[in-house]
Amino acid sequence: xxxxxxxxxxxxxxxxxxxxxxxxxxxxxxxxxxxxxxxxxxxxxxxxxxxxxxxxxxxxxxxxxxxxxxxxxxxxxxxxxxxxxxxxxxxxxxxxxxxxxxxxxxxxxxxxxxxxxxxxxxxxxxxxxxxxxxxxxxxxxxxxxxxxxxxxxxxxxxxxxxxxxxxxxxxxxxxxxxxxxxxxxxxxxxxxxxxxxxxxxxxxxxxxxxxxxxxxxxxxxxxxxxxxxxxxxxxxxx
Amino acid sequence: xxxxxxxxxxxxxxxxxxxxxxxxxxxxxxxxxxxxxxxxxxxxxxxxxxxxxxxxxxxxxxxxxxxxxxxxxxxxxxxxxxxxxxxxxxxxxxxxxxxxxxxxxxxxxxxxxxxxxxxxxxxxxxxxxxxxxxxxxxxxxxxxxxxxxxxxxxxxxxxxxxxxxxxxxxxxxxxxxxxx
Numbered sequence: 235x236x237x238x239x240x241x242x243x244x245x246x247x248x249x250x251x252x253x254x255x256x257x258x259x260x261x262x263x264x265x266x267x268x269x270x271x272x273x274x275x276x277x278x279x280x281x282x283x284x285x286x287x288x289x290x291x292x293x294x295x296x297x298x299x300x301x302x303x304x305x306x307x308x309x310x311x312x313x314x315x316x317x318x319x320x321x322x323x324x325x326x327x328x329x330x331x332x333x334x335x336x337x338x339x340x341x342x343x344x345x346x347x348x349x350x351x352x353x354x355x356x357x358x359x360x361x362x363x364x365x366x367x368x369x370x371x372x373x374x375x376x377x378x379x380x381x382x383x384x385x386x387x388x389x390x391x392x393x394x395x396x397x398x399x400x401x402x403x404x405x406x407x408x409x410x411x412x413x414x415x416x417x418x419x420x421x422x423x424x425x426x427x428x429x430x431x432x433x434x435x436x437x438x439x440x441x442x443x444x445x446x447x448x449x450x451x452x453x454x455x456x457x458x459x460x461x462x463x464x465x466x467x468x469x470x471x472x
Numbered sequence: 473x474x475x476x477x478x479x480x481x482x483x484x485x486x487x488x489x490x491x492x493x494x495x496x497x498x499x500x501x502x503x504x505x506x507x508x509x510x511x512x513x514x515x516x517x518x519x520x521x522x523x524x525x526x527x528x529x530x531x532x533x534x535x536x537x538x539x540x541x542x543x544x545x546x547x548x549x550x551x552x553x554x555x556x557x558x559x560x561x562x563x564x565x566x567x568x569x570x571x572x573x574x575x576x577x578x579x580x581x582x583x584x585x586x587x588x589x590x591x592x593x594x595x596x597x598x599x600x601x602x603x604x605x606x607x608x609x610x611x612x613x614x615x616x617x618x619x620x621x622x623x624x625x626x627x628x629x630x631x632x633x634x635x636x637x638x639x640x641x642x643x644x645x646x647x648x649x650x651x652x
Contacts, residue, residue: 327564334652335560335624336567341652350650355620356563356612363572363607449652 240306249302256284256297259310266310267319267351269326269344270385271298272435272455274462275394280385283319283348286310294318320352328359329408330366331380337439338451344437345383364408371421374444375433377412382440384410388432395461400426412440431457473528474512480639482507483515483527484558485548487541488568488608489534491517492625493559497531499628507632510639526551529638531558531621535568536609540602549615554638560624560651562611567624569608576604619644622651 236251242259249258254277259266269281279296286297289307297310309315326332326345334340348354366379386403389412393399400423404413414420433441434453442451459472474481486494494517500507514525524544530552536542549555560566571579584594595601611617621634621644630648637644 331570331573332651333564333566333570334650336570337652343652346650346652353646353649355622355646355649356557356610356617360613361565361569361572361610363569365573 238302238304238306240302240304240308242308243310251302253302254298255286255288255295255300255302255306255308258302259297259308264310266297267348268298269348269383269437270387272387272391272458274458275387275390275435278386278390281383282322285315285318287312287315316352319348320354323349323352323354324357324359326383327354327357328361330362330364330382332438333380336448337381338442338446338448339381339439339453340449342449342452343439346438362408366411369414369420370444371419372423372426372428372444373421374428375420375430376442376444377414377420378440378442379411380440381438382412383438384412385437386412387435387437388412388441391431391435391458395458396427396429396431398425398427398429401432434458474514477512479510479512480528481514481526482511482635483513483525483530483548483552484517485515485524485530485532485534485544486517487532487534487545487562487611488537489559489561490567491533493531493533493561493623496559496623496625496628497631500632501628503628503632507635524548524551528553529556529635530554531556532562532611533558535561535565536605536611536614537568538602538604542605542614545611545615554618555611555615556619556621556634557611557617558621559626560622563620563622564651565608565610569610572607576606580604620646620649622649624652 237248238251239246239248242264247258247262256266267283269283271277277298279299282296284297285294287309288295334346368376368378370376389401392401400414401412403410405411414423415425433443434455456472460470464470514527515521524547530548536545557563561568580594585592623630634644
Protein backbone atom coordinates (compact mmCIF):
# COMPACT_ATOMS: atom_id res chain seq x y z
CA UNK A 235 0.00 0.00 0.00
CA UNK A 236 1.42 3.38 -0.96
CA UNK A 237 2.27 6.01 1.59
CA UNK A 238 1.64 9.73 1.42
CA UNK A 239 3.47 12.49 3.23
CA UNK A 240 1.74 15.63 4.44
CA UNK A 241 2.15 18.44 6.94
CA UNK A 242 -0.25 18.80 9.86
CA UNK A 243 0.25 21.70 12.28
CA UNK A 244 3.85 22.05 11.13
CA UNK A 245 4.73 18.36 11.55
CA UNK A 246 5.67 16.15 8.63
CA UNK A 247 3.54 13.03 8.88
CA UNK A 248 2.85 10.00 6.76
CA UNK A 249 -0.30 8.02 6.22
CA UNK A 250 -1.59 5.30 3.96
CA UNK A 251 -3.40 6.16 0.74
CA UNK A 252 -7.12 6.25 1.44
CA UNK A 253 -6.75 7.41 5.04
CA UNK A 254 -8.46 10.60 6.15
CA UNK A 255 -6.72 13.69 7.49
CA UNK A 256 -8.61 13.08 10.74
CA UNK A 257 -7.30 9.50 11.11
CA UNK A 258 -3.68 10.43 10.36
CA UNK A 259 -3.82 13.37 12.78
CA UNK A 260 -5.19 11.22 15.62
CA UNK A 261 -2.65 8.46 14.86
CA UNK A 262 0.06 11.04 15.56
CA UNK A 263 -1.49 12.45 18.71
CA UNK A 264 -3.12 15.51 17.13
CA UNK A 265 -6.58 15.25 18.63
CA UNK A 266 -8.95 17.09 16.34
CA UNK A 267 -12.26 17.58 18.21
CA UNK A 268 -15.25 15.52 17.07
CA UNK A 269 -18.76 14.55 18.02
CA UNK A 270 -20.15 12.49 15.13
CA UNK A 271 -17.05 10.39 14.46
CA UNK A 272 -16.65 7.20 16.41
CA UNK A 273 -13.98 4.61 15.59
CA UNK A 274 -15.34 1.61 13.69
CA UNK A 275 -18.23 3.42 11.98
CA UNK A 276 -18.39 5.26 8.67
CA UNK A 277 -17.95 9.03 8.74
CA UNK A 278 -20.64 11.51 7.72
CA UNK A 279 -19.29 14.96 8.62
CA UNK A 280 -22.43 15.86 10.54
CA UNK A 281 -21.03 17.79 13.50
CA UNK A 282 -18.48 19.99 11.64
CA UNK A 283 -16.22 20.13 14.71
CA UNK A 284 -13.34 18.46 12.86
CA UNK A 285 -13.13 21.25 10.27
CA UNK A 286 -9.55 22.07 9.29
CA UNK A 287 -7.77 24.58 7.05
CA UNK A 288 -6.00 23.12 4.02
CA UNK A 289 -3.59 25.29 2.06
CA UNK A 290 -4.88 26.07 -1.41
CA UNK A 291 -8.50 25.34 -0.56
CA UNK A 292 -10.82 28.26 0.07
CA UNK A 293 -13.33 26.37 2.19
CA UNK A 294 -12.79 24.71 5.51
CA UNK A 295 -12.87 20.92 5.16
CA UNK A 296 -14.33 18.28 7.44
CA UNK A 297 -11.15 16.31 8.18
CA UNK A 298 -13.10 13.08 8.78
CA UNK A 299 -14.17 13.10 5.11
CA UNK A 300 -11.01 14.50 3.52
CA UNK A 301 -8.51 11.97 2.19
CA UNK A 302 -4.83 12.73 2.58
CA UNK A 303 -2.85 13.87 -0.44
CA UNK A 304 0.86 14.11 -1.08
CA UNK A 305 2.26 17.47 0.05
CA UNK A 306 -0.96 18.61 1.72
CA UNK A 307 -0.52 21.36 4.32
CA UNK A 308 -3.16 21.18 7.07
CA UNK A 309 -3.82 23.37 10.09
CA UNK A 310 -6.12 22.02 12.79
CA UNK A 311 -6.14 24.67 15.51
CA UNK A 312 -5.95 28.19 14.08
CA UNK A 313 -7.78 31.05 15.89
CA UNK A 314 -10.40 30.98 13.10
CA UNK A 315 -11.06 27.24 13.59
CA UNK A 316 -11.19 27.59 17.36
CA UNK A 317 -13.69 30.42 17.05
CA UNK A 318 -15.86 28.39 14.64
CA UNK A 319 -15.75 25.32 16.90
CA UNK A 320 -16.79 27.40 19.89
CA UNK A 321 -19.76 28.74 17.94
CA UNK A 322 -20.73 25.22 16.80
CA UNK A 323 -20.82 24.05 20.44
CA UNK A 324 -22.94 27.07 21.35
CA UNK A 325 -25.32 26.36 18.44
CA UNK A 326 -25.74 22.77 19.64
CA UNK A 327 -26.40 23.91 23.20
CA UNK A 328 -28.93 26.56 22.12
CA UNK A 329 -30.83 24.34 19.69
CA UNK A 330 -32.32 21.89 22.18
CA UNK A 331 -32.72 21.55 25.94
CA UNK A 332 -29.37 20.37 27.22
CA UNK A 333 -29.80 20.90 30.93
CA UNK A 334 -26.53 19.37 32.14
CA UNK A 335 -27.37 19.53 35.83
CA UNK A 336 -30.28 17.10 35.50
CA UNK A 337 -28.84 14.80 32.83
CA UNK A 338 -27.98 11.13 33.25
CA UNK A 339 -24.65 11.80 31.53
CA UNK A 340 -23.64 14.83 33.62
CA UNK A 341 -19.86 14.63 34.04
CA UNK A 342 -19.30 12.13 31.19
CA UNK A 343 -20.97 13.88 28.27
CA UNK A 344 -18.90 14.57 25.16
CA UNK A 345 -20.79 17.79 24.40
CA UNK A 346 -20.32 19.04 27.96
CA UNK A 347 -16.60 18.19 27.77
CA UNK A 348 -16.24 20.03 24.46
CA UNK A 349 -17.96 23.11 25.90
CA UNK A 350 -15.48 23.09 28.78
CA UNK A 351 -12.41 22.50 26.60
CA UNK A 352 -13.44 25.23 24.14
CA UNK A 353 -14.01 27.86 26.81
CA UNK A 354 -17.79 27.99 26.34
CA UNK A 355 -18.72 29.59 29.67
CA UNK A 356 -22.03 30.91 28.30
CA UNK A 357 -24.08 30.72 25.10
CA UNK A 358 -24.24 33.92 23.07
CA UNK A 359 -27.27 32.75 21.09
CA UNK A 360 -30.85 32.68 22.30
CA UNK A 361 -31.89 29.30 23.64
CA UNK A 362 -34.68 27.88 21.48
CA UNK A 363 -36.44 25.82 24.20
CA UNK A 364 -38.21 23.50 21.72
CA UNK A 365 -40.88 21.20 23.10
CA UNK A 366 -39.55 17.70 22.43
CA UNK A 367 -40.66 14.25 23.55
CA UNK A 368 -38.94 11.55 25.62
CA UNK A 369 -39.74 8.03 24.41
CA UNK A 370 -39.48 5.46 27.19
CA UNK A 371 -41.64 2.81 25.52
CA UNK A 372 -38.68 0.43 25.19
CA UNK A 373 -38.33 -2.06 28.02
CA UNK A 374 -34.69 -1.29 28.83
CA UNK A 375 -33.78 2.01 27.15
CA UNK A 376 -35.08 5.51 26.56
CA UNK A 377 -34.49 8.31 24.05
CA UNK A 378 -34.60 11.93 25.17
CA UNK A 379 -34.86 14.11 22.06
CA UNK A 380 -34.09 17.20 24.16
CA UNK A 381 -30.48 16.05 24.41
CA UNK A 382 -29.99 14.73 20.85
CA UNK A 383 -27.44 16.54 18.64
CA UNK A 384 -28.27 14.52 15.50
CA UNK A 385 -24.74 13.12 15.19
CA UNK A 386 -26.32 9.91 13.80
CA UNK A 387 -23.91 7.62 15.62
CA UNK A 388 -26.94 5.54 16.67
CA UNK A 389 -28.22 5.35 13.10
CA UNK A 390 -24.84 4.16 11.81
CA UNK A 391 -24.03 1.65 14.54
CA UNK A 392 -27.48 0.09 14.18
CA UNK A 393 -27.14 -0.15 10.42
CA UNK A 394 -23.44 -0.95 9.98
CA UNK A 395 -22.66 -3.11 13.01
CA UNK A 396 -25.91 -4.55 14.28
CA UNK A 397 -27.44 -4.71 10.79
CA UNK A 398 -30.92 -3.79 11.99
CA UNK A 399 -31.25 -0.17 10.77
CA UNK A 400 -33.93 0.59 13.34
CA UNK A 401 -32.93 4.26 13.58
CA UNK A 402 -32.98 6.96 10.94
CA UNK A 403 -33.42 10.71 10.61
CA UNK A 404 -36.84 12.17 9.79
CA UNK A 405 -37.70 15.76 8.82
CA UNK A 406 -35.57 18.68 7.69
CA UNK A 407 -33.74 21.59 9.28
CA UNK A 408 -34.64 22.26 12.89
CA UNK A 409 -37.49 19.73 12.56
CA UNK A 410 -34.98 16.90 11.98
CA UNK A 411 -35.23 14.15 14.54
CA UNK A 412 -34.28 10.54 15.09
CA UNK A 413 -37.03 7.96 14.56
CA UNK A 414 -37.28 4.23 15.13
CA UNK A 415 -38.64 2.26 12.17
CA UNK A 416 -41.24 4.45 10.44
CA UNK A 417 -41.88 6.65 13.44
CA UNK A 418 -43.32 4.02 15.79
CA UNK A 419 -42.53 4.21 19.51
CA UNK A 420 -39.18 2.48 20.15
CA UNK A 421 -40.84 -0.20 22.26
CA UNK A 422 -43.06 -1.22 19.33
CA UNK A 423 -40.21 -1.43 16.80
CA UNK A 424 -40.20 -4.69 14.81
CA UNK A 425 -36.54 -4.36 13.87
CA UNK A 426 -34.88 -3.37 17.17
CA UNK A 427 -32.93 -6.28 18.63
CA UNK A 428 -32.49 -4.52 22.01
CA UNK A 429 -28.71 -4.87 21.66
CA UNK A 430 -28.07 -1.43 23.16
CA UNK A 431 -25.23 -0.46 20.81
CA UNK A 432 -26.94 2.83 20.02
CA UNK A 433 -27.08 3.69 23.72
CA UNK A 434 -23.35 3.02 24.16
CA UNK A 435 -22.20 5.16 21.23
CA UNK A 436 -24.48 8.16 21.93
CA UNK A 437 -22.22 11.06 22.96
CA UNK A 438 -24.79 12.79 25.18
CA UNK A 439 -27.65 11.72 27.44
CA UNK A 440 -30.06 11.38 24.50
CA UNK A 441 -29.96 7.58 24.59
CA UNK A 442 -29.85 6.06 28.04
CA UNK A 443 -30.48 2.90 30.03
CA UNK A 444 -33.58 2.98 32.17
CA UNK A 445 -33.07 3.13 35.91
CA UNK A 446 -30.20 5.62 35.69
CA UNK A 447 -30.66 8.97 37.35
CA UNK A 448 -28.64 12.22 37.23
CA UNK A 449 -24.93 11.66 36.46
CA UNK A 450 -25.24 7.87 36.82
CA UNK A 451 -25.06 6.84 33.16
CA UNK A 452 -21.65 5.74 31.91
CA UNK A 453 -21.05 4.48 28.39
CA UNK A 454 -18.66 1.85 27.08
CA UNK A 455 -17.50 2.34 23.51
CA UNK A 456 -14.75 -0.29 23.73
CA UNK A 457 -17.04 -3.02 22.42
CA UNK A 458 -17.10 -1.49 18.94
CA UNK A 459 -13.40 -2.05 18.41
CA UNK A 460 -13.76 -5.74 19.32
CA UNK A 461 -16.59 -6.26 16.88
CA UNK A 462 -14.96 -4.37 14.04
CA UNK A 463 -11.58 -6.11 14.54
CA UNK A 464 -13.33 -9.47 14.70
CA UNK A 465 -15.07 -8.74 11.44
CA UNK A 466 -11.99 -7.45 9.63
CA UNK A 467 -9.21 -9.64 11.08
CA UNK A 468 -11.17 -12.58 12.50
CA UNK A 469 -9.57 -11.93 15.89
CA UNK A 470 -11.28 -11.07 19.19
CA UNK A 471 -9.00 -8.27 20.33
CA UNK A 472 -9.69 -4.62 21.26
CA UNK B 473 -14.13 50.68 46.86
CA UNK B 474 -15.62 51.17 50.30
CA UNK B 475 -15.12 54.77 51.46
CA UNK B 476 -14.53 53.78 55.08
CA UNK B 477 -12.52 50.57 54.84
CA UNK B 478 -10.94 51.12 51.41
CA UNK B 479 -11.76 47.52 50.48
CA UNK B 480 -13.66 46.35 47.36
CA UNK B 481 -17.38 45.98 48.00
CA UNK B 482 -18.76 42.47 47.32
CA UNK B 483 -22.47 41.69 46.97
CA UNK B 484 -24.45 38.54 46.19
CA UNK B 485 -27.92 38.44 44.67
CA UNK B 486 -30.48 35.63 44.53
CA UNK B 487 -32.91 35.53 41.60
CA UNK B 488 -34.72 32.39 40.29
CA UNK B 489 -32.49 29.65 41.67
CA UNK B 490 -32.42 27.11 44.48
CA UNK B 491 -29.79 28.95 46.61
CA UNK B 492 -27.40 26.05 45.97
CA UNK B 493 -24.80 28.43 44.54
CA UNK B 494 -24.95 30.46 47.75
CA UNK B 495 -24.57 27.22 49.73
CA UNK B 496 -21.49 26.39 47.65
CA UNK B 497 -20.20 29.90 48.40
CA UNK B 498 -20.59 29.14 52.11
CA UNK B 499 -18.56 25.97 51.50
CA UNK B 500 -15.54 28.28 51.22
CA UNK B 501 -15.54 27.56 54.99
CA UNK B 502 -12.48 29.06 56.70
CA UNK B 503 -11.54 30.81 53.48
CA UNK B 504 -14.58 33.04 54.14
CA UNK B 505 -12.68 34.59 57.02
CA UNK B 506 -9.76 35.54 54.76
CA UNK B 507 -12.23 36.78 52.14
CA UNK B 508 -14.02 38.91 54.73
CA UNK B 509 -10.66 40.52 55.45
CA UNK B 510 -10.16 41.44 51.82
CA UNK B 511 -13.64 42.72 50.88
CA UNK B 512 -16.52 44.65 52.37
CA UNK B 513 -19.61 42.41 52.18
CA UNK B 514 -22.27 44.99 51.31
CA UNK B 515 -25.33 42.94 50.32
CA UNK B 516 -26.61 39.37 50.29
CA UNK B 517 -30.05 37.71 50.15
CA UNK B 518 -30.10 38.00 53.97
CA UNK B 519 -29.32 41.73 54.04
CA UNK B 520 -32.37 43.86 54.83
CA UNK B 521 -31.70 46.61 52.31
CA UNK B 522 -34.30 48.91 50.79
CA UNK B 523 -32.06 50.02 47.96
CA UNK B 524 -29.35 47.82 46.51
CA UNK B 525 -26.00 49.44 47.43
CA UNK B 526 -23.13 50.39 45.15
CA UNK B 527 -20.90 47.33 44.69
CA UNK B 528 -17.60 46.59 42.97
CA UNK B 529 -18.33 42.89 42.46
CA UNK B 530 -21.77 41.25 42.46
CA UNK B 531 -22.37 37.53 42.15
CA UNK B 532 -25.83 36.89 40.68
CA UNK B 533 -27.37 33.49 41.33
CA UNK B 534 -30.49 32.39 39.48
CA UNK B 535 -32.32 33.09 36.23
CA UNK B 536 -34.64 36.01 35.51
CA UNK B 537 -38.04 34.41 36.05
CA UNK B 538 -40.46 37.12 37.25
CA UNK B 539 -41.08 40.86 37.16
CA UNK B 540 -39.27 41.44 40.48
CA UNK B 541 -36.15 39.69 39.18
CA UNK B 542 -36.28 41.87 36.07
CA UNK B 543 -36.42 45.20 37.89
CA UNK B 544 -33.95 44.05 40.55
CA UNK B 545 -31.27 42.88 38.12
CA UNK B 546 -31.51 46.19 36.24
CA UNK B 547 -30.88 48.11 39.48
CA UNK B 548 -28.07 45.73 40.42
CA UNK B 549 -26.45 46.25 37.04
CA UNK B 550 -26.60 50.05 37.38
CA UNK B 551 -24.91 49.94 40.76
CA UNK B 552 -22.33 47.20 40.11
CA UNK B 553 -18.93 47.62 38.52
CA UNK B 554 -18.23 43.91 37.75
CA UNK B 555 -21.30 41.70 37.43
CA UNK B 556 -20.88 37.91 37.49
CA UNK B 557 -23.40 35.32 36.32
CA UNK B 558 -23.00 32.87 39.17
CA UNK B 559 -24.04 29.27 38.47
CA UNK B 560 -25.94 27.53 35.68
CA UNK B 561 -29.35 29.14 36.33
CA UNK B 562 -27.87 32.61 35.86
CA UNK B 563 -25.73 31.48 32.91
CA UNK B 564 -28.10 29.17 31.00
CA UNK B 565 -31.53 29.30 32.66
CA UNK B 566 -30.94 25.69 33.77
CA UNK B 567 -33.68 24.04 35.85
CA UNK B 568 -35.48 27.35 36.39
CA UNK B 569 -35.96 27.60 32.62
CA UNK B 570 -37.38 24.08 32.24
CA UNK B 571 -40.81 25.68 32.46
CA UNK B 572 -40.10 27.45 29.15
CA UNK B 573 -41.16 24.21 27.46
CA UNK B 574 -44.72 24.74 28.69
CA UNK B 575 -47.37 27.42 28.62
CA UNK B 576 -47.35 29.60 31.70
CA UNK B 577 -51.01 28.77 32.47
CA UNK B 578 -50.20 25.05 32.45
CA UNK B 579 -47.25 25.59 34.79
CA UNK B 580 -49.40 27.52 37.29
CA UNK B 581 -52.19 24.95 37.03
CA UNK B 582 -49.78 22.13 37.79
CA UNK B 583 -48.34 23.91 40.84
CA UNK B 584 -51.43 25.49 42.37
CA UNK B 585 -54.39 23.37 41.23
CA UNK B 586 -53.38 19.82 40.27
CA UNK B 587 -50.74 19.29 42.97
CA UNK B 588 -52.20 21.50 45.67
CA UNK B 589 -53.96 19.88 48.60
CA UNK B 590 -54.54 22.66 51.16
CA UNK B 591 -55.26 25.92 49.35
CA UNK B 592 -56.30 25.20 45.80
CA UNK B 593 -56.15 28.08 43.34
CA UNK B 594 -53.63 30.38 41.74
CA UNK B 595 -52.66 33.17 44.19
CA UNK B 596 -53.25 36.65 42.82
CA UNK B 597 -51.62 38.58 45.69
CA UNK B 598 -53.37 41.81 44.76
CA UNK B 599 -50.29 43.08 43.01
CA UNK B 600 -47.94 42.15 45.88
CA UNK B 601 -46.70 38.95 44.25
CA UNK B 602 -44.52 39.41 41.17
CA UNK B 603 -45.89 38.03 37.90
CA UNK B 604 -43.99 35.25 36.16
CA UNK B 605 -42.36 36.31 32.89
CA UNK B 606 -43.58 34.43 29.81
CA UNK B 607 -40.08 33.05 29.40
CA UNK B 608 -37.31 32.47 31.94
CA UNK B 609 -34.10 34.09 30.70
CA UNK B 610 -30.41 33.82 31.55
CA UNK B 611 -29.02 37.01 33.10
CA UNK B 612 -26.96 38.03 30.05
CA UNK B 613 -30.13 38.18 27.91
CA UNK B 614 -31.36 41.00 30.16
CA UNK B 615 -28.30 43.00 31.28
CA UNK B 616 -24.62 43.11 30.38
CA UNK B 617 -22.62 40.45 32.23
CA UNK B 618 -18.86 40.82 32.76
CA UNK B 619 -17.89 37.28 33.77
CA UNK B 620 -19.48 33.83 33.80
CA UNK B 621 -19.08 31.20 36.49
CA UNK B 622 -21.06 28.14 35.31
CA UNK B 623 -21.67 24.98 37.34
CA UNK B 624 -24.61 23.52 39.22
CA UNK B 625 -23.33 24.67 41.60
CA UNK B 626 -19.79 25.90 40.91
CA UNK B 627 -17.57 24.19 43.49
CA UNK B 628 -16.22 26.18 46.44
CA UNK B 629 -12.70 25.78 45.00
CA UNK B 630 -13.85 27.20 41.66
CA UNK B 631 -15.57 30.14 43.35
CA UNK B 632 -12.52 30.81 45.49
CA UNK B 633 -10.06 30.72 42.59
CA UNK B 634 -12.36 32.95 40.57
CA UNK B 635 -12.74 35.57 43.31
CA UNK B 636 -9.02 35.57 44.09
CA UNK B 637 -8.24 36.18 40.40
CA UNK B 638 -10.67 39.10 40.34
CA UNK B 639 -9.41 40.62 43.59
CA UNK B 640 -5.79 40.28 42.49
CA UNK B 641 -6.60 42.02 39.23
CA UNK B 642 -6.06 38.96 37.01
CA UNK B 643 -8.41 37.86 34.22
CA UNK B 644 -10.31 34.91 35.77
CA UNK B 645 -9.24 31.56 34.32
CA UNK B 646 -11.94 29.74 32.38
CA UNK B 647 -10.06 26.46 32.07
CA UNK B 648 -11.83 24.69 34.94
CA UNK B 649 -15.32 25.98 34.14
CA UNK B 650 -18.05 23.61 32.97
CA UNK B 651 -21.83 23.38 32.89
CA UNK B 652 -23.60 20.94 35.19
